[in-house]
Amino acid sequence: MLRPNEQKNIDILRYIKMHNQVYAPNSSLPALPEHLRKLERIWVDKSVLHTAMTQRVLAGVGHLPVEIVDQEQRPKDYDHELGILYLKHYKGRFLRSCPGTSHYHCCGYRIVHIGENCPLSCSYCILQAYFQDRVLKVWANQEDLFGELERAFGEHPQRRLRLGTGEFTDSLTLEPLTGYSRDLVAFLSDYPQVCLELKSKVVNLSWMDQARRPDRVLPAWSMNAPHIQAGEERGSATLEERLQAARYCARSGFRVCLHFDPVIPCNDWEQGYARTVEMIADYLRPEQVAYISLGSLRFMPELKSRIMTNHPSSNYIYAEFITGLDGKQRLLRPLRVRQLRHVAHMLRRAGFEGLYLCMESDEVWQDVLECTPRKLGGLARYLMARVFGAEFSAVTE
Template sequence: MSGALWDITALAVDAAVADTAMAARARTALPQAQETALAPGDPLPTAPAGGRVLHIKAHKGRFLRPCPATRHYRCCGYQIIHIGENCPMDCSYCILRAYFRDKTLTAFANTGAMFAELAETFGRDISRPFRVGTGQFADSLALEPITGHTRELLGFLADYDNVTLELKSKTADLTWMAANPRPDRVLPAWSLNAPAIVAGQERDTAALETRLAAARTCAAAGFRVCLHFDPICFFAGWEREYAAIIDMIFDYLSPADIAYMSLGSFRCLPELPGRLTAEGRELPDYMLGEFAVGADGKKRLLRPLRVRQFRFMVAHLAGHGFSRGLYFCMESDEVWRAVFGHTPRELGGLAAYLLDCARNPGG
């Protein structure tokens, strides 16, 4: 590690966005980084001192896109505002490991184009509510101290009462609060996991206590938060570990502080374990579970074992008085029925249900 923020030792800025506010903020935040101005077609520089490159560039495709879900399982209808790609944290289970093959971080600085596209969509019918987020191809807040992306976005969204923005992170960054957004239109969200998984399988993430303390700060400021248990891992002692983190949640938050919470069992592209071992990392125990290849081509824990995980989590959360807003990320109707006794259809559709949870605290 170079000692630089997120080990970013090189800042590569495309000529097209060199004069943007984001590029200027990045230069200020990374005074030691070696800056390279990139003309079209130029290769990315190699980061000095074994660090990583932050590439500030323009995004040419659509900014608002649906979650890359498979039709074989129930998706929550999350819509992604595409602010950048890749994550400076390093979690053994992360799907981004399969999506992106190097450490380069990318932030899209052409926010003018992004806001124009979003304005057209969100402004077309302001009675139509949207639930959107930025934490799919990147951590929502990891680069916020450098790019100020979320603060810009929140400034734009101040004019769109119909949009609820979820900010999903494993950091404890709260600098976005400086944008002073409406507390009922922003859902700060944290990914949580068993303490043993956080300790052994996550690198450079904030401690669980730090994440939950940040969540408590948000709750105190009037925000409701979202929590995500994804992936829930299956390993010796998993119940004790997940019980511990669930108990810890309610040391910091009350059930009413939580808008919704997702549960997702570990699943991965079949090549992920090989990718890990190719990096010289030992395969974690949780990747040695009994997996079957699901209809989406991903390896998933055998269904009865997933149901066992989910029943345990749901029961333990219910013991703390939390049940409304609990849902599965990418699960089948069979699993919904086995654990909850109903399917998303009976909730009026998962996307609609979560919109309701997001916008109506009382339910």
């Protein structure tokens, strides 16, 4: 007879396997995850039609109509937007800096740009206003991406880097079709000076068997109050599902990252975020977590009208906001300090360390965490040390 813990581990594995399936026409495999079932058509730039990425995606969505497009022209019906997956030949820079501002402290990680937009429907998502459309784009010319990374790493072979793919898209929502994270994890295994963070609101662990160095991959999940996840993050995995996956990763030798960003001003927020911290403590030990970010709700002014139109029941948008130094709307400082301090206090009381604030001033840092990035040696260096440990201390960046 199985002991309770053994049965729980089997249940987690069964769940993970179920969510890692890829749709295959005329087979008995499960369909695509729910957040991908609204796909209606595929666009492909002619120049990437025969790439491995394109062939992989088309093999998984053979039931959908495919249109070959001219990458120099706006495809017809572009304004249809929703339900379109565009396999595009990207000609820009794949490796870029996080788009922070000089007025607030940025964590300093580097973005591996793999695509744009997200199939989830989180009401507060900044991508609604950041991009001009909501077409799901995947850069299908992967060889160009890998070539750029090889050149960048070759120029500075001793330089430690924190990379992430979850800035302009979710790192894992398209993984059942693209396998992009799996490819990146395999590629970066040859570069031990690099650590890759995979930030998501869904569960897909199909990349795990490609990680030869578990200490160089940081599976990461967004955290929020349970009722915020249920009401404002439609299409996402539940908090329990995310934490089940995080615990599985931790037991497999990975350290995980958690992101309370944004903390939402809503009814019963104290109880809601306290419950989330309790859940985290139930699933993870402090030493299994590399770092935890805290960020207050902030947005470009035009996002408010998008939220009002797309998510009319989301009343948090009517809280008291001011215009910050970066031109974004921010919750009044006393209100956001109160929220961030509450979450930080709960996490610290549960034994969790490595807390930092995303895009905040020295004054807010001091009020919330009783220190500033300068006292930590600089935020980017502090997080680098959390990831690389003694190895980072021995290397001059």
